[in-house]
Amino acid sequence: MEDKLKIIVFAGTFIMVVVFVFIFLFMIIYERKRSSYKAELSRLELQHQKKLLEAIITTQENEKQEFAAELHDSLSQILTTQLMTLHGLETAIKNPEYSLDNLPNTIDQLKTLNKQSISETRSISRKLMPVVLNDFGLIEALTELITKVNESGSVKANLYKPSEDIRFPADIERALYRVSQELINNTIKYAHAKLIEIKVEVENDSINYQYSDDGIGFEVNEKIGKGIGLLSMQSRISAVNGKIQFTSSPDSGYQVSVIIPLKSSI
Amino acid sequence: MRPFLWYIFISVVSELNSFFLRHFFKNNMVNFHLYTNFEFVILSIFFINTINKSIFKKIVVILAVLFPLGYLIHNIISNLFLKFNPLFLTLETFVLAIYGLYYFYNRIINEAPDTDLIKDPIFWIHSGMLLYFLGNTFLFMIYSYSANLQLGWHASIWHIHSVLNMSSYLIYSYGLLLYKPWKTSLR
Numbered sequence: 001m002e003d004k005l006k007i008i009v010f011a012g013t014f015i016m017v018v019v020f021v022f023i024f025l026f027m028i029i030y031e032r033k034r035s036s037y038k039a040e041l042s043r044l045e046l047q048h049q050k051k052l053l054e055a056i057i058t059t060q061e062n063e064k065q066e067f068a069a070e071l072h073d074s075l076s077q078i079l080t081t082q083l084m085t086l087h088g089l090e091t092a093i094k095n096p097e098y099s100l101d102n103l104p105n106t107i108d109q110l111k112t113l114n115k116q117s118i119s120e121t122r123s124i125s126r127k128l129m130p131v132v133l134n135d136f137g138l139i140e141a142l143t144e145l146i147t148k149v150n151e152s153g154s155v156k157a158n159l160y161k162p163s164e165d166i167r168f169p170a171d172i173e174r175a176l177y178r179v180s181q182e183l184i185n186n187t188i189k190y191a192h193a194k195l196i197e198i199k200v201e202v203e204n205d206s207i208n209y210q211y212s213d214d215g216i217g218f219e220v221n222e223k224i225g226k227g228i229g230l231l232s233m234q235s236r237i238s239a240v241n242g243k244i245q246f247t248s249s250p251d252s253g254y255q256v257s258v259i260i261p262l263k264s265s266i
Numbered sequence: 267m268r269p270f271l272w273y274i275f276i277s278v279v280s281e282l283n284s285f286f287l288r289h290f291f292k293n294n295m296v297n298f299h300l301y302t303n304f305e306f307v308i309l310s311i312f313f314i315n316t317i318n319k320s321i322f323k324k325i326v327v328i329l330a331v332l333f334p335l336g337y338l339i340h341n342i343i344s345n346l347f348l349k350f351n352p353l354f355l356t357l358e359t360f361v362l363a364i365y366g367l368y369y370f371y372n373r374i375i376n377e378a379p380d381t382d383l384i385k386d387p388i389f390w391i392h393s394g395m396l397l398y399f400l401g402n403t404f405l406f407m408i409y410s411y412s413a414n415l416q417l418g419w420h421a422s423i424w425h426i427h428s429v430l431n432m433s434s435y436l437i438y439s440y441g442l443l444l445y446k447p448w449k450t451s452l453r
Contacts (some may be wrong), residue, residue: 011408012426015401016433023393026370027383034379 052238055231067128074120082113130177138173139166142180142198149196154188155213160199168207172260175236176200176209179244182233183211183256191215191254202262207242209258217248267445269312270391274438276304295348299341302351303334306358309395313365316388317372329361356406359399366396390441398434402427 089106092098125131133141139161149157167173180198187193193215201208220230230246233256237244242260280301287294310330314323337354341347369392383389409423 008408008422008426011404012401012429015404016397016430019397019400022370023396026374030374030379030383033374034382037379 051231052235056235056239059232059235067124070124070127075117075124078113078117078120082110082117085110085113129174133173133177134170137165137167138176139200141173141177142200145177145180145184146198149184149188152188155193155196157184157196158198160197160201162200162202166202168262169240172207172240172242172262175240175242176207176258176260178236179209179233179256179258180211182229186229187213187215187254191217193253205262207258207260207262209256209260211256211258212253214253217250217252217254219250220246220248267312267315267387267447269308269315273305273308273312274442276301276308280304293348295350299337299347299351302355302358303337306330306333306362309362310365312391313362313369316369316392318376319372322368322372326365333358333361352406352410356403356410359402359406363396363399363403366392366399370396385444387441387444387446390437390444394434394437394441397437398430401430405430 085106089103089110092102092106130141130144132144142159142161146157146159149155168176184196187196191213193213195214197210197212199208199210201210234244237258237260240260242258245257247255247257280297284294284297284301287297307330310326314326317323333354337351340354341351344351373389405423405427409420412420412423
């Protein structure tokens, strides 16, 4: 009887020891896997941050280049013409045979050029920062943008906005406006879409922004790796503590969801 | 986690009921049969909630339906309503031990290792379950063997069973202390 008891006690103890050793080994293996998983996560996070930073720099460089090109191609040309007209007038005045009858024409010409340069400056300024965005806010600016898109006739666009007039912090309004411009630009250039829809809502102290088109779509993962367009949008939204998610696949249109918390940014 | 809390609650109720039945009627086996089936079904539900593979989930659901049916049929055929059913008890603990082992396998192979095990209540509950059910699988096998050979090992087996029971409940308690809704309501 004593032997039988010993066997059972031994068997019971053995089972418990085996299970405890198994759990202990499991914990060791799991912890090792966890530390390498953490290292991999931080590496990916760092890589992503680096890509975002590169996208911010590239976007800024592109904007500067565009701005420089606008100044060179339009405003600079008008001012050069103005200067040449003034030089011509100076030379003509020095000529004793110059008739003052020609002066009003030259002044009119200079006035016209001056008006053109003012108009061009305003146009560049509007492109850089739309007046309506500063004065009336994101919703009005998006309404104007949508109206322009509809007037162009290339695609139909709808905006679903909050019923009451609402202003958000300036950095958020700028970020969302730029993202909308970029998205509309992409849709018009590449998507062959017939319809664009933008929805802006305020839910649980967050701005919920949805963009969609019914175009040809694309593989999101491929695009994020290649172009800076999506990364630049991501960087703009990250800068205001928001999250952006792109959803698309070939032939299923393009959907973008942005959530920006309002509490932290106010 | 809710199925496990129900399991603990019903276990306490069943333990009390078992005590009174034994005291007044000398036999508490009907209560024990009901409890065994309840234990199998509720722990299967708990297990389903903690794994992510849908094929395995389906198998668990099928077994959760088949087990009580098989148990009932076996009890009717062998007239075991007022007796111990070592076959189905061994089967129950064996299947639940396999679930426990699968949980550990799934955790290390299929899931991202993003949680701290020491602070994970589900991990501790599965550890307690593995200890209890794996240990009892062997014990009930020995029980069946000793019953066939008319050996008087039963009392010793139940002593080992009590040690396993206490150990697993200690681990469950630690797991339940880590359970967050529990913690916040205690504060």
